[in-house]
Amino acid sequence: MLRLQRRRWKLRAFRKRRELDGVKNRTAAIKPDDILLFCTFRNEGIRLPYFFEYYRKQGVDHFIMVNNGSTDGGDAYAAEQPDVSLWSTDASYGDARYGMDWLTYLQWRYGHGHWALTVDVDEFFVYPFCDTRPLAALGDWLDASDIRSFGALILDLYPQGPVSEAKYESGMDPLEIANWFDAGNYMISRNKRMRNLWIQGGARARAFFADTPEKAPALNKVPFVKWDRRYTYVSSTHMVLPRGLNLVYDQQGGEKTSGALLHAKFINTFGDRAKEEATRGEHYGDGHEYQQYADGAEADPNLWTKWSEQYLNWRQLEVLGLLSKGNWA
């Protein structure tokens, strides 16, 4: 059944390729061992400069991006970048499995044989030793260990005070204004069918979903994969098929190596975005999540508590048990 589903998603992605218009294709410059980054964005122009800066520093060699109907000029900015290949579409994000169909096609076309990082523009990937070892070191080590996929927890970051007061400016590191997080309120269960862990919790679950925890957003992701053209992500990057790729955790008590995606969603652009996305209803569950944020005072929440932790570095996350070095030393 899962094989059928995988075929179906692939076929669908192949069909949806027609929705993509090539804007700038620099993929000929991709070398065999290059690390690729796949990303869909919409009206994120303000975030793009730092996004590129961060991932270039981590050692991403080429960005493969889809612009979904931006009106803020972010697409033009991205197209100018020498290491970006850009496609564009005005089709529905929701109908394209929240952008996954487009990326699945591009991954099939360009990702085969590469380590591929799939993230959103507001997600910053950290992993053990990321301050001293580039992504290629992680990729090489995973290759040598016969590991094909790498798991990460989405860690929601927020400012100390109302979100609207965390004023973000283009080019700025969002962690300068929003660097607090919840360290120990994550709830995990196992999805037997897809074999992935289902992680919920963090600031979003306690602040927005305390009454309806089953609807709290999933925080488990498999963002870094040695791509093969047979693979496909299922629901955002929470799950990937074949399902063996979701086994990024140890079941006998040991710790596998894992990372975190620092999620800098809660900055001053958040309130407007929540309202816009709630009306658009293009996100998962018809934008239920955004509906929840946009309601009343919650469009400008203050997520900070006296138990919030301030982000320092990956070693702090390791001590807190939010990522693990595993066997990588």
Add this chain to the structure above:
Amino acid sequence: MNVGVVILAHTALQRAEQAIRLWVGGGCPVVVHVDKKVDQKEYNAFVDALSDLDQVQFSKRHLCEWGTWGLVAATQEAAALLMDSHPELRHIYLASGACLPLRPVSELCDYLDARRETDFIESSTTEDVPWTVGGLDQERFTLRFPFSWRRHRRIFDFYVKIQQFARFKRRIPTGVVPHMGSQWWCLTRRTLSAILNDPKRPTYDRYFRKVWIPDESYFQTIARLHSTKIESRSLTLSKFDFQGKPHVFYNDHKALLRRSACFVARKIWPRADELYKIFPLPYNKPDEQVGPNPSSADRVFANAVDRRILGRPGLYMQSRYPTIDDEIGVTAAPYSVLQGFTEVIDDFEAWLSKTTGGGVVHGHLFAPDRAHFCDNSAIYTGGMSDHPTLRDYNPKMFLSNLIWNNRGKHQAFQFGPRDTQTINWMMAKDSNARISIVSGAWIISLFLAREEFSDLRKEAARLQKIEHAQLKILRSPFTKARVRVITLAEFVRSPMETLESIVDEISEQPHPRLAEAPTMVKLDGLGAFLQDLRNQGMHPFLTGEFPKNTDNVTSVQTQQKPYLVR
């Protein structure tokens, strides 16, 4: 010069070239073997790049697949070539293209010069070496391994199974005692030529050709037959992980490598530019030679293996989710579950916290209205919410988070039959749980409520049923928690012994006799109330036997021992 080097190069040939230049620069002649997997064009370029060095020779190329004979054959030929062309050599050092000399070659030469007769080769018998891949230790010498473990794992495993089933056993050549050890050795010319010129070498070679991972056993075994002085350790710092795969060194290992004072390290990540820039570094002082000391590096890598295999107990995360938590426990540290005490003792939580010198004593964490954290706050450590729906969505994670977030601070909380009961099994199977129960204590709040008797009766029956079910779980053979159950009647008669053991448990040290006794709730008339319930047909059997007239029951101090379930 007294030392020659054999280099086995596989990938990252530019780095291999860099290492070779270091060796030659230090005056050592080098014979290079390049894996046959490297394509001819790349090989030619490599040979050209080194053509300016007349101390470098290339030996005949073999296909070197991990764990196969090719590596040994390559080493044999390269070593023979090296010794033939340089009769002055006293020691031969085996290194790879991913090896980096950490100290000047001259320091290695001095070190070996002072130990002219010593063979440095890690070599121990299979009984003593636990690091084996695939669970094969002795069997790697008694079975045949014609298939590649890397490329044809299934056929490999299947063929091993068949041989095990058929009780197949190869005969080990006479005189040979299998030894294993690090592939990277440094042998004296005398020992090495004795190995290569051994009249029985064809027999040995034929045998080892089908042994699994012969590069870790051929020289290690045969050297035992010829050497006069073996020092069983490698001069190359090379660490292996739990899968038998070498750890790689990166820029951030600079300090660790430096501290190790080893002569050579393997494997260096080809793009660790900084390491290639700063090493080799001199260690010797004018009047003192410094020997290798890899113990701190050993510790770092041993920790990595522990983390990968055992992990941190009580941690649930994206890369650790034990599905065998019945066996290994669900929490990080001991904690106390207290049931019924708040009913019998006035302001029990405050008293306990004070008596234990500021112990963390929560209220009913699993109460229906909310989680009553010790400071009565809505958000507690780690961002845990007091919201009951959120807590009951995954009570197991709620508890394991609480204990994980407060490692180092003993947690105690109240529990009772009015609380969420779904975590009973989890606590029962958790060897960190210390559960103390005054059974039937829930009756007191009903007794004090003075409500409609028929409602009380119904509620009493409900609570008794819940507590009874809980006690049944705690008495099951699967229970690993430390459980202490005492009936209300017994507790009222002699409370101090139970309280003392709880205080000891929380303060985690033996405590002097309790200075201040807690104030007990007045229970005058409870005996009569219980009798009334009995008369109505509801038998409160969990409370124990109260005399009908309980007016001065608290003054009766008989030495009743609480019974331990486990």
